[in-house]
Structures are given as C-alpha cells and as structure tokens.
Amino acid sequence: MYTQALNTKETVTAAEDPAREARFQARIDAEDRIEPNDWMPEAYRRTLVRQISQHAHSEIIGMQPEGNWITRAPSLRRKAALLAKVQDEGGHGLYLYAAAETLGVSREEVTDQLLSGRAKYSSIFNYPTLTWADIGTIGWLVDGAAIMNQIPLCRCSYGPYARAMIRICREESFHQRQGYEIMVTLANGTPEQKEMAQDALNRWWWPSLMMFGPPDTASQHSDKSMQWKIKRFSNDELRQKFIDATVPQARHIGLTMPDPDMRFNEATGHWEHGPIDWEEFKRVIAGGGPCNRQRLTHRNKVHAEGAWVREAALAFAEKERARTQQKAA
Amino acid sequence: MTEAPTPLWEVFVRSRNGLAHKHAGSVHAADAQMALQAARDVYTRRGEGLSVWVVPSNAITASDPADREMLFEPTGSKIYRHPTFYEVPDEVGHM
Ligand SMILES: [Fe+2]
Ligand SMILES: [Fe+2]
Numbered sequence: 131m132y133t134q135a136l137n138t139k140e141t142v143t144a145a146e147d148p149a150r151e152a153r154f155q156a157r158i159d160a161e162d163r164i165e166p167n168d169w170m171p172e173a174y175r176r177t178l179v180r181q182i183s184q185h186a187h188s189e190i191i192g193m194q195p196e197g198n199w200i201t202r203a204p205s206l207r208r209k210a211a212l213l214a215k216v217q218d219e220g221g222h223g224l225y226l227y228a229a230a231e232t233l234g235v236s237r238e239e240v241t242d243q244l245l246s247g248r249a250k251y252s253s254i255f256n257y258p259t260l261t262w263a264d265i266g267t268i269g270w271l272v273d274g275a276a277i278m279n280q281i282p283l284c285r286c287s288y289g290p291y292a293r294a295m296i297r298i299c300r301e302e303s304f305h306q307r308q309g310y311e312i313m314v315t316l317a318n319g320t321p322e323q324k325e326m327a328q329d330a331l332n333r334w335w336w337p338s339l340m341m342f343g344p345p346d347t348a349s350q351h352s353d354k355s356m357q358w359k360i361k362r363f364s365n366d367e368l369r370q371k372f373i374d375a376t377v378p379q380a381r382h383i384g385l386t387m388p389d390p391d392m393r394f395n396e397a398t399g400h401w402e403h404g405p406i407d408w409e410e411f412k413r414v415i416a417g418g419g420p421c422n423r424q425r426l427t428h429r430n431k432v433h434a435e436g437a438w439v440r441e442a443a444l445a446f447a448e449k450e451r452a453r454t455q456q457k458a459a
Numbered sequence: 460m461t462e463a464p465t466p467l468w469e470v471f472v473r474s475r476n477g478l479a480h481k482h483a484g485s486v487h488a489a490d491a492q493m494a495l496q497a498a499r500d501v502y503t504r505r506g507e508g509l510s511v512w513v514v515p516s517n518a519i520t521a522s523d524p525a526d527r528e529m530l531f532e533p534t535g536s537k538i539y540r541h542p543t544f545y546e547v548p549d550e551v552g553h554m
Contacts, residue, residue, distance in 0.1 A: 165524070167521065167523065167524045168524045169524070169525075214504075217504070218504070221500075221501050221504065224486070224501050225484055225501070228484050228485045228486070229484075231467070231485070236464060237464070237465070237467075237487055238462065238464050293484075294484070297484075301504075301505075437462065440462060440465060440489070441462070441463075443465075443488075443489035443490070443493060444463055444465065444489045446489065446490070447489040447490035447493075450490065
C-alpha cells in the first residue's frame with residue numbers, strides 16, 4: 131500500500147531478550163496497545179518507523195499529482211474540494227510524521243531520507259495526471275484503496291499510529307466521494323467526457339491494484355507484521371476487497387475495468403482479475419516510473435526554497451527569547 | 460545541509476465547552492505563536508475544536524512505563540476507596 135517497500139526482505143535479527151519479547155507478544159495477543167515509552171523489540175520499532183514514515187512520505191508526495199490540477203479545476207466547487215483534499219493529504223503526512231517521531235526518529239532525519247531518495251513512497255504517485263478525469267479516478271480508486279488499507283490500521287498495535295489512522299480515516303471518505311462524483315458527472319456527460327473518464331480508468335486501474343503490494347506468495351514481510359498486529363489482512367485479501375467494492379461502482383456508471391479476464395465467480399461471490407504486471411511494479415518502486423524523478427526533484431526544490439523561511443522563523447524566535455530575558459533581568 | 464531542528468510542540472484541543480482539552484498530536488514550529496497557527500491548520504480543519512493549547516514537548520515530564528506497578532498497583536488493593544465497599548441497609552434505599 132502506501133508502504134509497499136516493506137514487502138522487500140529484511141534480515142530478521144535474533145531475539146534480544148526472549149523473555150521480554152514473549153511478554154511483549156502476550157500484550158499484543160491480548161489486544162493491548164503499545165505506547166511510545168513501552169519496551170518493544172528493536173525490530174518492531176524499526177518496522178514501524180519504516181512503515182509510518184513511508185506512509186507519511188506517500189501522503190506528502192501524493193499532493194503533487196493532484197496539486198497539478200488545482201488551478202485548472204473546471205468549477206469553483208471542484209476547485210474548493212480539490213484544494214481541501216490536497217490540504218488534508220498534507221495534514222495526513224504531518225500526523226504520521228508526528229507518530230513516527232514518537233519512536234525516536236527526528237523529523238529532520240525522515241525528511242532527509244525522503245529528499246535523498248533513500249526512503250520509498252507509494253508507487254502510485256509516480257504516474258502522471260494527464261486529464262481532469264485523472265483527479266476523479268484518483269479520489270475514487272487511489273483514496274478508495276487507501277481506505278481499504280487504512281481501516282484495519284486503526285486497530286494497529288502501536289497506539290500513536292492507530293490514533294493517527296483514525297483521524298485520517300475520518301477524512302478519507304470525503305476524498306473518495308468527491309472523486310466518484312467527478313466520475314459520475316463525466317460518465318453522464320458528453321461522449322468525449324465519458325471517453326475521458328474511461329481513459330483515466332484504463333490508466334489508473336492496474337497501478338491502483340499494485341498499491342496493495344506484491345501477491346501474498348511473494349511478500350516476505352507480512353508474517354511478522356501480522357504477528358505484531360501492525361497488519362491484519364494480507365495484500366491479496368485487501369486487494370480482493372477493493373476489487374469487489376469497485377467493480378460494481380464502475381459498472382453503475384457505465385465504465386469498464388481494463389481487464390479482459392475480469393469475471394464474477396458465482397461460487398465464491400468474488401470478482402476475479404487477470405494477471406498483474408509485477409515487473410512494472412518493481413520498475414516503478416525502483417525509480418523507473420514515469421514521474422519518479424519529477425516528484426523527488428520537485429520535493430527537493432520546494433524544501434530548499436523554504437529554507438530561508440525556517441531559518442528566519444528560528445532567528446525571530448531566538449531574538450524574542452533574548453528580548454524577554456533582557457526585560458526580566 | 461545541516462539545518463537547525465525546529466522545536467516540537469504537543470497539541471491539546473478542547474472540542475466543546477464543558478470538555479477538557481485532549482491531546483491531539485504534535486507539530487513543529489519555531490515559536491509558540493507559529494505552533495498555535497500550525498496546530499489550528501493541522502488538527503482543526505473540520506470544527507474539531509473551540510480552543511487549542513500548545514506546550515513545548517520537552518516541558519512535559521512523563522512517568523516511566525517501567526514504574527507502572529510501583530505507581531499504580533497499590534490502589535488496586537485499596538477497595539475501601541470505593542463506595543461499593545460500604546454496606547447500607549436496603550431499607551434506606553439509594554445513597
Ligand atoms: Fe491521505
Ligand atoms: Fe486521501
């Protein structure tokens with residue numbers, strides 16, 4: 131999902147303190163929440179830092195493809211909604227960075243990991259937003275996929291992450307609905323508008339399915355994450371839920387998923403999809419997507435351009451502090 | 460590039476008059492005024508609050524989770540601190 135890169139392998143180090151670790155696992159099994167100063171295995175902390183910061187980076191980078199259309203939104207209503215949505219995504223990034231910081235990393239550290247390209251973010255944000263219909267599709271599918279993934283994270287064993295997710299989930303529903311509303315409008319519009327909606331769906335469908343990460347047979351990270359109740363459903367389970375939810379939504383407005391193999395299995399009650407191009411997924415995660423370079427270059431540029439503001443604010447705060455001290459003396 | 464770190468603040472929001480301020484999360488800001496502004500933008504975009512407090516994170520002293528038993532267990536045995544410990548004749552009714 132927003133943390134797909136976690137699905138790459140990591141060497142699991144031996145338990146540092148088996149007795150303590152067993153007590154820790156017992157707390158998790160009892161659905162107790164872990165809070166920042168509690169003892170936790172180093173690998174649990176590391177996994178969470180990576181997962182939460184990757185999630186935060188995804189929210190922040192995700193502002194770019196949609197920000198691209200703010201000035202060109204077709205009406206004031208759409209513009210206000212898109213502006214509010216993009217602002218929310220910035221907020222999501224900030225809640226999540228704050229949650230990551232409770233695990234002992236600094237904001238500067240994680241920011242630097244993103245800017246230097248060492249940290250990953252969701253592959254989905256490396257695709258371009260070519261038409262207005264892309265904005266509808268992102269809200270509908272990308273935020274829809276995010277919701278599927280984020281609802282179980284509201285029960286994550288780590289308290290600060292779970293609390294951030296609850297706040298985020300409350301805000302995501304609007305994102306998805308405004309996106310679907312755009313799609314409904316386009317699908318009921320002129321033939322050109324409907325075609326534009328279908329074209330956007332054609333381009334975003336497969337990357338949306340990839341958001342859930344590699345198939346369960348290839349994912350090496352899930353076991354431990356499941357055991358620690360960071361994760362509660364497998365990649366394939368979440369992907370299936372997403373497909374079952376969205377296919378009827380597409381059909382309702384006369385759009386078709388770009389998958390000739392897509393069919394409803396009467397026996398299981400699920401929609402079955404054709405093969406996903408995991409080579410494309412790997413390529414995009416590794417930096418070879420259509421917009422990877424652009425996203426990171428832009429993020430670095432705005433960060434550098436804001437440096438003087440941060441500096442000036444700190445200098446002003448310092449001056450005020452000195453002035454108050456002087457008055458008090 | 461080594462920039463000076465921007466201080467961390469804890470944010471508390473009162474959602475309604477009559478309720479206490481509740482911890483909402485944290486923000487980074489150079490000073491108190493900017494922290495308040497950031498807290499408002501980050502934590503109250505949908506009418507979640509009527510009042511916001513920001514406190515420098517390093518001004519908070521927290522109990523150590525390792526001391527949990529020492530600090531909080533003793534009250535477990537002090538059942539005489541609860542009203543149900545005391546017998547009142549049924550005829551007297553609710554007290
Ligand atoms: Fe978000
Ligand atoms: Fe969203």
